[in-house]
Amino acid sequence: MSTPPFSPVLVGGLLLRAIPPEIVQPIADRLARRVQVRHPGLFERLNPLGPKRFLVDVVDLPWQFLLMIADGEGAVSVLRKGDSAEVDATIRAPLKVLFGLLDGSIDGDAMFFTRDLVYEGDTEAVVALRNALDGADIDFLDDVAAGFGPLADPAKAIAQKILKAVARVETDMEILGESLVSPAVRRAEAQQRRIDELEERCARLEKTLRRSKTLPT
Amino acid sequence: MSRVARDPSRPVTSLELVCPAGTPAALRTAVDAGAHTVYCGFRDETNARNFPGLNFNREELRDGVAYAHDHGADVLVAINTFPAAGNLDPWYRAIDDAARLGADAVILADIGLVEYAKDNAPNIRRHLSVQAAASTPEGINYYANNFGIARVVLPRVLTLPEIKELNRHTEVETEVFVFGGLCVMAEGRCSLSSYVTGKSPNKTGVCSPASHVAYEETGAGLASKLGGFTINRFAQGEPAGYPTLCKGRFAANDKVSYLFEEPVSLNLLEMLPEVADAGVTALKIEGRQRGKAYVEKVVKAFRRAVDALEKGQQLDAAAIADLTEGGQETAGAYRKAWH
Known part of the structure; x- marks a missing residue:
């Protein structure tokens, strides 16, 4: 999926374009360290693969994330969209899908079968990463909130409220999106019906023609 | 029992x-x-x-x-x-x-x-x-x-x-x-994966191992490959599948179809x-x-x-x-x- 979905994340991502990766990098570093400490088994599961580099392209955000794994440890580097990097595999999906993969609430295979998630490169590395993430029991909100120390619980509660509000806005935007494209969809459906009719007529004509050719003269 | x-x-x-x-x-x-x-x-x-x-x-x-x-x-x-x-x-x-x-x-x-x-x-x-x-x-x-x-x-x-x-x-x-x-084949007796990848579900525990799988976006859609062979090609919007030989889409007698089994x-x-x-x-x-x-x-x-x-x-x-x-x-x- 190269076209991002019409969502609050996409709108937010457009607003975030002005923020350079250097500003986001320290946050990514801190989160990577926290995940490492709270889920030590995650990178240990990937050890048999040796060093691997994944480019995670969040299609509705202005940044990409370069995930580097080696010797049971992981690090993340934030890149601007379009920046090139030498990687073993590239994973491309909207933020919502990637979060779902992180916490195991979304089935990666199903997302891939339906093409909501695409990847290029080393399939074995991508499969291993998916399996390791799924087995790590990551609760991303929990991991983020843990950084707030004694205020972790209130921070998590606020984050959950924000996510609920985003989900509501997302539903509204879906309705809006459907409303905007419905005239075009109706036209496309009418055209498809017309094409089907023409194909049927062609098939009938071809059949008639074949019969007439086989008739004795 | x-x-x-x-x-x-x-x-x-x-x-x-x-x-x-x-x-x-x-x-x-x-x-x-x-x-x-x-x-x-x-x-x-x-x-x-x-x-x-x-x-x-x-x-x-x-x-x-x-x-x-x-x-x-x-x-x-x-x-x-x-x-x-x-x-x-x-x-x-x-x-x-x-x-x-x-x-x-x-x-x-x-x-x-x-x-x-x-x-x-x-x-x-x-x-x-x-x-x-x-x-x-x-x-x-x-x-x-x-x-x-x-x-x-x-x-x-x-x-x-x-x-x-x-x-x-x-x-x-x-x-x-x-x-x-x-599995469309008799389990434990299928050698299709070994034939293409050298890895066997029966001996190494993997059918169509991920190390031999590749997906490539082409002008004609998404191609799934196993051991370098194109096993299937999916049009835009068509649900994709994992490339096992038994679920490949092949051309035979001028017709492209799932010869053995659909995914x-x-x-x-x-x-x-x-x-x-x-x-x-x-x-x-x-x-x-x-x-x-x-x-x-x-x-x-x-x-x-x-x-x-x-x-x-x-x-x-x-x-x-x-x-x-x-x-x-x-x-x-x-x-x-x-x-």
């Missing part, structure tokens, strides 16, 4: 739901979702889902067994590949450790390993894997009489009437697949009354390579169905179609529509 059942509240007449656990997290998810039993494997070639990043180390299995037992569920350990000549130790160790760590049964395919388990781990049950491809009463009873096999996982090539007839001629419990990926998943949810009537003991959900979201959704749906069946209620055919390969499902050979 006694049941594995540890949960005393579960009636002995009920169908046992056997669920996949590729990781400890998936094991906990399956148990929480209502699995009566989970099955898993060690992180090596001793099991037929030897995928990268998957499976259990010894400590994880010990913890997993404790979690399952605390919640009234059982744990089966799949040691269902065929050992390489001259390298038997990993398989022997797997059986020894499964018994030592408290597993309730081992699922075995190789006749030599069944004998080893009988002699060296007599206190845990021995189940015959689908990889052994035992599909006749004579074959199954031979395993039972000589090696004390308590249960057989039936190959997915039998119809329900055939399973019912088979159950009339054996005391061995039967377990049948009810959901998930489908569909087995789903017997709506046929459970007939499955129960065939006299099977356990229902197996395939998918140790799938994630927790899949495990939770499928296990919950089947547990609801099993409970409803037991109470004589209408089955709730929950929407689990989005978890199927290629977005399509089939009843496979259980409801055979071909000759």
Whole structure:
């Protein structure tokens, strides 16, 4: 999926374009360290693969994330969209899908079968990463909130409220999106019906023609 | 033949739901979702889902067994590949450790390993894997009489009437697949993956290993490749599938089609009354390579169905179609529509 979905994340991502990766990098570093400490088994599961580099392209955000794994440890580097990097595999999906993969609430295979998630490169590395993430029991909100120390619980509660509000806005935007494209969809459906009719007529004509050719003269 | 059942509240007449656990997290998810039993494997070639990043180390299995037992569920350990000549130790160790760590049964395919388990781990049950491809009463009873096999996982090539007839001629419990990926070939005897990749599901535990799989976006759509060969090409918007040779789309006689089998998943949810009537003991959900979201959704749906069946209620055919390969499902050979 190269076209991002019409969502609050996409709108937010457009607003975030002005923020350079250097500003986001320290946050990514801190989160990577926290995940490492709270889920030590995650990178240990990937050890048999040796060093691997994944480019995670969040299609509705202005940044990409370069995930580097080696010797049971992981690090993340934030890149601007379009920046090139030498990687073993590239994973491309909207933020919502990637979060779902992180916490195991979304089935990666199903997302891939339906093409909501695409990847290029080393399939074995991508499969291993998916399996390791799924087995790590990551609760991303929990991991983020843990950084707030004694205020972790209130921070998590606020984050959950924000996510609920985003989900509501997302539903509204879906309705809006459907409303905007419905005239075009109706036209496309009418055209498809017309094409089907023409194909049927062609098939009938071809059949008639074949019969007439086989008739004795 | 006694049941594995540890949960005393579960009636002995009920169908046992056997669920996949590729990781400890998936094991906990399956148990929480209502699995009566989970099955898993060690992180090596001793099991037929030897995928990268998957499976259990010894400590994880010990913890997993404790979690399952605390919640009234059982744990089966799949040691269902065929050992390489001259390298038997990993398989022997797997059986020894499964018994030592408290597993309730081992699922075995190789006749030599069944004998080893009988002699060296007599206190845990021995189940015959689908990889052994035992599909006749004579074959199954031979395993039972000589090696004390308590249960057989039936190959997915039998119809329900055939399973019912088979159950009339054996005391061995039967377990049948009810959901998930489908093998069109006789399990344990398929060499298609070896032919293209040199890796065998029977010996190294991987069919179409990810190390030999590639997906490439082309102008004509998404091409899926195995061992460098294009196995399928999916148009924009068409659901994709994993490139196994048996589910490839090939051109023959000027026609492009799925020559062997379409990428569909087995789903017997709506046929459970007939499955129960065939006299099977356990229902197996395939998918140790799938994630927790899949495990939770499928296990919950089947547990609801099993409970409803037991109470004589209408089955709730929950929407689990989005978890199927290629977005399509089939009843496979259980409801055979071909000759």
